[in-house]
């Protein structure tokens with residue numbers, strides 16, 4: 703991975719990184735994240751943020767007892783939570799002098815050629831204007847993600863890889879609540895070791911993620927590997943790292959080993 707060539711960067715942040723266990727926003731962490739991203743932008747990178755958290759934050763904002771079962775309530779929560787997230791992102795990026803834009807995506811947009819090229823043009827224009835696009839799935843409109851992951855983006859891990867491919871990003875960083883891919887489930891096996899580099903996502907690697915539907919899978923490693931396959935095939939390096947200390951993103955650009963790197967296939 704040649705850091706000097708990493709100009710266009712997509713950073714994906716998950717709900718668990720953005721919120722406390724109470725479901726409310728982790729303001730301290732979000733402030734640190736936006737500070738780092740603003741600084742990367744100042745240093746000449748193009749930054750695209752893919753954010754989760756709309757449903758989670760909406761649930762908490764509406765004072766609902768827990769994550770609702772009903773699709774329409776999840777969609778209502780997403781509409782509320784997305785506003786709250788954008789309000790905070792916009793305020794924080796503005797403090798550092800940056801302009802943000804919201805892009806809410808549905809699967810149909812990336813599946814249809816004309817819509818896809820419109821979207822690419824919008825991203826390219828925003829980036830050329832120096833704007834930081836903030837992306838999420840349009841959960842209030844696209845029921846698929848909420849109800850059945852197979853026919854939608856399959857969550858924001860895959861969405862972030864699709865966005866990275868669409869805009870020909872150089873690097874995709876997934877900020878997670880775990881510091882990378884382990885050879886065994888680190889919650890169950892104290893001897894589990896972090897895998898620093900994965901050159902190919904094969905069955906052996908998929909087995910490390912625990913397989914679909916496992917504890918680790920629900921923790922998100924399965925969809926992260928799917929994202930890695932999309933990114934790698936598109937010629938984009940991807941890193942999974944712990945998002946609890948956003949300042950560690952600097953380590954990537956200082957050439958330090960961090961998290962698990964999935965080097966791009968040479969295309």
Ligand code: GLU
Nearest residue numbers: 754755756757839857858
């Ligand atoms: N789009 C969902 C939200 O903002 C998150 C999906 C995901 O985390 O994969 O709540």
